Amino acid sequence: MLLWSLVGLPVLAGAALALARPGATRAAVPAGVLVAAAIAVLAVAASVTRPVASAPLLAGIRAELAVDGLSAAMVLTVAGALLAVLLVAAGEPELRTGRFVGLMLIFAGAMLGTVTAVTLAPLLMAWEVMGATSWALIGYHHRDTDAARAASTAFLTTRTGDLGLYLAAGAALAGGVGSLALAELPAARGGWLHVVAAGIVLAALGKSAQLPFSFWLSGAMRGPSPVSALLHSATMVAAGAYLLLRLAPLLGASGWAGPLVAWVGAATALLLGLVAVAQSDLKQLLAASTCAQIGFMVLAAGVGGSSAGVLQLIAHAATKSLLFLAAGAWLVALGTKRLGGLAGAARRFPLVGAAFTVGALSLAGLPPLGLWVAKDTVLAAALQRSVALYAVGLAGAVVAAVYSVRALWFVWQPAAGPVEPAASAAPAEVLEQRPTGQVAPVVAPVLLVLAVGAAGAGLLVFGSGVLAPSPAPASWELVVSALVAFAAAGLAWRRGARIPAPAAWLGWLGLEQAAHRLLVRPTLALAGVLARVDDRVLDRGVDAAARATVRAARGLDRRGEGAVDGAVRGLADGARVLGRWARRPQTGQLHQYYAQASVGFALLAALAVVLIVVR
């Protein structure tokens, strides 16, 4: 019951809020925060009592939820992030609607369902609902056409990955895992095991915005910042990494999936890190860094370092929600998220600036902050498998230090001029929205709490159970990563704005264009061709058959009917002619009758003579 309410409460409350009349807006925020607080309580209770819930769903397939060590960590992370984000979102007047709060709650319910599901069917259900709420939240400002397009791109890209889960479910059944239980998937028979593994990997990489799917996260930044803080840092994008961590035994059983996943993660950590370095927009920078940081989790899953992955996930969740929320607060206050436009932002709003600094330094991997420890446990696990993986991962860490410090450098610049809310102070095209000039009072305390979390997440490494790292990073590894992070950070601070930004990196490696050119446009072209075939061949064919029938009928009418009718008419005409002939002797004049009779008798007599003679 506890588990059902943990998932059901946010979904039902969210649906009620989203469907409520627009007039009931004022109650939406308090109600949402209240529900989020209740969820947090439920999450704590669930992580302590470790409940299991099960209900029949389909023939032989049950919907089962359970909380184990991994799920407990996820449930607490989700509940904490939800509460923090809803509190901060209350500071934005445009987001104080039932629709926004309701969708955020439905999303949270779906995420909680995803991380507690232990069979594939409920996992897939929750997984896809997350995607749909993400669509609605990215496109929240429904007059913004670009946001709508970005929302569609995000949904379609992640759903492309989701097809993998559908295939995995069918393959699991075909492979003899009729219950679709996650724990039994590695036991799938024969070739089906590989289909299951491939499907899961595809879905996870799509959801987690790993290469080559990363581009959707760039567009998703059109959505409100609190959405990014919840969905695109702590929860939804982390779900893919979570799934891979949960199914590490499956990756191992397949043989090939582990190394593949590890290399994709490492490559994403490095390449998307470089993309982040090139960005000129704070949210874009954070988004690319999210891909890169999740790359470390994926890397951990691929090399079997589950605890390292979880640690990275928690530390990143606190860090990145904090950074996104700070970016959102500045966007509201200053009207821009361009790095250039944010010069001096940290000086102007020192509390937010301090929290942002802690987050950015953690993201940079500087000791003793959370992500430093987390990343090193991941790298330690990678080193166990392959030195090359370790080297790529370390390069990713260097890049992380560069982009984090670069963002920091901008916000601590002495402001070039008076940064006033007056729209005239800055050229119109620089501002993305009307600045309010202030940060809502609720923001700073929440950010500071998150900053404490981001700084202290590394302490979890001393935890037990699912968090106890194996292998623990050696001390020389910690020192090496600290040194390279400091060196890179120092360099980045000195270079500041002069770090080069090549166009390919700025444009997220052109992945979206490639997807358009290779998939979207051919599909649309094919659709157009088929639609024309449908209209011009199939439909016209049917029409032509109908017309041919009518034509044949007309032809038959003209020719066949004429012939038959003509024959009948001919017969009648013949009869009439004969009749006319027969009428001719009947003149009514007696002498002519005598003449006819005499001729007749003469003929008869002649006939008789002929007959007698012949006989």
Place this chain on the structure above:
Amino acid sequence: MLSLIVFAPAVVALVLAFLPATTPARVFVGAWIATGLVQLALVVAVWTAMPAVGYGFVERRAWIPSAGISYHLGVDGLSLPLLALTVVVFTATAVFAWRETRRPKAYVTLFLALQAVCCGLFVALDLILFFLFFDLSIVFMYFVIAGWGAGARARAAALKFFLYTFLGSLALLLGFILLFLAAEPHTFDIPTLVAANPLAAGGPYAGLTLLAIGVGLAIKTPTVPFHTWLPPAHTEAPATGSAVLAGVLLKMGTYGFVRIAMPILPASWRQFALAVVIVGVVSVIWGALVALAQTDLKRMIAYTSVNHMGYVLLGVGAAGLVAGSDEQARQLATTGAVTQMVSHGLITGALFLLAGSLHERGHTYQLAAYGGLAARTPRFAGLFAVAAFASLGLPGFSGFIAEFQIFTGALGAAPIPTALAVTGILLTAGLFLLAMQKLLLGPVRIPDAPGSPRPFGDLHPSETIPIAALLALATVIGLAPRFLLDLIEPASRALNELVTR
């Protein structure tokens, strides 16, 4: 009991026929709604009293004994969901018709007659009775499209619909006669034919029979390449007609597969199952791609019907691929196919009603004529978004429950066709997102009448209630499907046993 359900609308129609045509429209529509609600209550009563296996509420009377034809009614887990769907869709349509003012007497009596015929088809247990209802549905729907559609184009579309589906029904009749001749003693009785399994040996005669029945049902379903009557019929029909056509009449084709083709011709079904699967997958992909290319909302929804019915064929076809699949997989595939029929009826019915509301306000179905309706008409936008997500198979709605079962059940038996069919859900996602982007999001754009802007209000309660009710039912099935699956599963298990024998 079943006779009562079937003939109640006919009796009401007969009574209404004696009222003067000047009677207020609300009297006719009110009587229609009341009939639907009474039927609904009766169906619920039937549902609660269903036997665990086999047919319930059987009625049988001699009709033309010399030809082996009887008046034979009964329901099981395959037909009761569809009977319930029929009543629900018609009742929702009746509520939606509350503000109809064009010749209400003829309109309501025609729909009531159609309602009776549709209910009759799903409870008929005799081939000739089935055929009779099948053909009458075509006749009544012809008059709905021709009489309440828009002008000359509607009459052409109605004629095409009539002739094409009538041709299909003739193929069906040919198949029925072939079955009749094969059975010893000759009979048209469905349970008797199922038990006798007259063409158990297969062979060309049986194959030909299946072909005749299959083509007849495929035209009605419709599957590619027999689907071209559907888009014009939908586009020209009034909203209520489209909802009934998509929600109920299309199911007659797919229902025929599970009621007649599969259990009476199991050997041929197994032999040609792969062909059925392929037709299904082609319909899935073709329907989705062509829908993606449409610029007209109603034509787009019509093509998604082709796509959704393709999943049904994939499911029933995979159930015939006995080698290479286990019992659970076939069970899922068949149950999913029946669930898909119900789900599609609810969701597409709602979508067509929404399209009708849009047309009433903007007088066009062109997607490009609209924009930003989320700001102007939030209720319409909300319901449309829910219906679109339900139609693209989002979990939480009935479509997912159906499609997930079909995919999961079919993949083992037909891996490549199923993998191709799965991409259909991506294509439908794309086309619905595109449609929502155009219709609901961005700056507000409304087709103006020359000179003055039209009033463009949000949905009336008489529109909101039926659409919301259909979608609510789809959501209930999506979240708590057991009440429906508990009914379907025993019947689909029995059906699979019949197919594998």
